[in-house]
Amino acid sequence: MNHLSKEELIEQYYSKGTGGAGQHLEACAQCAEAYAELRSDLEAMKFSEPPARDAAYGERVWQSISGSLPAYERRKRNWLGIGMMRGLSYAAASALMVSAAFYAGRLWEHKQPRTAQVSTPPPAPAQEHTAPPTERIVVVILSDHLDRSERLLVQLKHADAGSEEMLSPLRDEARSLLAANHICQQNMKQEDDPALATALDRLDHLLAQLANRQGGLDAAALSQLQDEMKSDSLLFEVRVLRSRIPDRRPATNDRSEGGTI
Amino acid sequence: MFRMGTNDHEAIRAVLGGDREAYGILVKRHSQSLFRVAFRITRNESDAEDVVQEAFLRGYRKLEGFESRSNFGTWIYRIAVRCALDKISGRRWDDSSRVAEENDPEQEQVQVADEAAGPDRLLLSGEIGALQEAALHSLTDTERTAFVLRHMEDCTSEEIGAALGIPPNAAKQAVFRAVRKLRSRLAPLRMKR
Numbered sequence: 001m002n003h004l005s006k007e008e009l010i011e012q013y014y015s016k017g018t019g020g021a022g023q024h025l026e027a028c029a030q031c032a033e034a035y036a037e038l039r040s041d042l043e044a045m046k047f048s049e050p051p052a053r054d055a056a057y058g059e060r061v062w063q064s065i066s067g068s069l070p071a072y073e074r075r076k077r078n079w080l081g082i083g084m085m086r087g088l089s090y091a092a093a094s095a096l097m098v099s100a101a102f103y104a105g106r107l108w109e110h111k112q113p114r115t116a117q118v119s120t121p122p123p124a125p126a127q128e129h130t131a132p133p134t135e136r137i138v139v140v141i142l143s144d145h146l147d148r149s150e151r152l153l154v155q156l157k158h159a160d161a162g163s164e165e166m167l168s169p170l171r172d173e174a175r176s177l178l179a180a181n182h183i184c185q186q187n188m189k190q191e192d193d194p195a196l197a198t199a200l201d202r203l204d205h206l207l208a209q210l211a212n213r214q215g216g217l218d219a220a221a222l223s224q225l226q227d228e229m230k231s232d233s234l235l236f237e238v239r240v241l242r243s244r245i246p247d248r249r250p251a252t253n254d255r256s257e258g259g260t261i
Numbered sequence: 262m263f264r265m266g267t268n269d270h271e272a273i274r275a276v277l278g279g280d281r282e283a284y285g286i287l288v289k290r291h292s293q294s295l296f297r298v299a300f301r302i303t304r305n306e307s308d309a310e311d312v313v314q315e316a317f318l319r320g321y322r323k324l325e326g327f328e329s330r331s332n333f334g335t336w337i338y339r340i341a342v343r344c345a346l347d348k349i350s351g352r353r354w355d356d357s358s359r360v361a362e363e364n365d366p367e368q369e370q371v372q373v374a375d376e377a378a379g380p381d382r383l384l385l386s387g388e389i390g391a392l393q394e395a396a397l398h399s400l401t402d403t404e405r406t407a408f409v410l411r412h413m414e415d416c417t418s419e420e421i422g423a424a425l426g427i428p429p430n431a432a433k434q435a436v437f438r439a440v441r442k443l444r445s446r447l448a449p450l451r452m453k454r
Binding site: 010011038045046050051057058061062064065069071 | 324
């Protein structure tokens with residue numbers, strides 16, 4: 001038979017006999033004797049009892065400490081104030097960050113179309129999500145192109161075949177407009193605007209003759225071009241188209257941008 | 262206005278709501294029990310009173326962390342035990358009349374010397390209680406507190422562990438060690454009984 005350890009005996013004593021060693025103690029005289037000795041020792045330990053406190057003791061304790069206790073309400077209000085200050089700081093910082101991000105976005109956005117106008121060809125038709133910038137580029141070019149074309153046609157209408165000084169810039173301008181006209185024609189293939197497409201085709205024909213005529217522009221050639229222009233009512237048509245297309249160019253540098261195509 | 266019949270949780274809600282006076286109800290209600298345990302640990306009336314005040318001050322500062330499902334009496338009791346331990350820990354280092362006798366490597370706490378005279382003289386003068394007090398004083402702080410809470414306050418191992426901030430099994434072992442040491446020191450008295 002395994003006897004109870006000292007720890008088990010102590011546990012049995014403090015558990016007021018409810019421990020699991022009760023049965024063993026009834027059966028084992030040796031452990032019962034050890035337990036009786038332990039109980040005798042522990043029961044003999046009479047330590048001094050705390051001195052009695054009168055009924056007013058609690059009141060005295062309260063009086064001694066109450067003066068040093070801050071009210072929770074006041075502390076909460078302070079914490080609320082600190083919390084509000086902290087919250088406002090976070091809000092201000094967040095607003096600053098949002099403003100900075102917005103301003104950076106605006107700058108970036110402002111820069112993007114400019115780059116596209118100067119260096120990139122119009123986007124592929126499949127990229128529908130880029131439609132707004134594509135449309136904007138076409139409109140800017142088209143309106144600018146029609147402006148320049150109108151001026152050229154006016155100059156051509158009043159041109160004098162004897163003045164080489166006048167005809168040479170007309171040829172140069174026609175060459176420049178011819179390249180721009182090709183781009184506009186390509187873009188017009190995506191648009192359902194037959195009037196504009198027809199006008200651009202006629203303009204293309206006229207510009208090509210003006211720019212690439214063999215042997216330069218003599219009086220006969222100039223007269224022929226002026227007649228074609230009149231018969232086609234090309235100048236009138238360009239003016240009508242120009243008035244139909246809204247001028248959505250930004251206020252700065254648009255003309256020069258349009259001219260660099 | 263709160264009366265003494267107000268239960269602890271209502272009083273705590275009132276305190277946290279800004280009614281500082283409601284804490285007075287808790288202080289008056291639990292001062293006696295706190296003084297009793299504080300005295301049993303510190304063995305000094307003045308120190309015990311200091312411990313009671315300190316415990317209620319700490320309790321007030323921590324009141325926001327008190328969980329409503331807990332028992333305030335048990336909660337403040339544990340705080341008082343910790344305060345009492347702090348008190349005797351500080352007092353021991355201030356008390357130059359007592360010297361270290363041996364170290365308890367398990368607890369890493371210095372034991373104070375048994376300042377009692379021989380058992381014969383104590384028996385003759387009828388100062389058995391003084392010898393017992395001295396034996397109790399020879400225990401480490403943890404052992405003594407665990408023993409006091411078990412032997413006098415009738416606390417369970419779980420309650421002792423919670424009060425001392427140690428696992429229940431460690432609290433039980435501290436009680437075992439305390440009983441063994443006390444019996445060993447008080448063995449001469451057993452022979453005379």
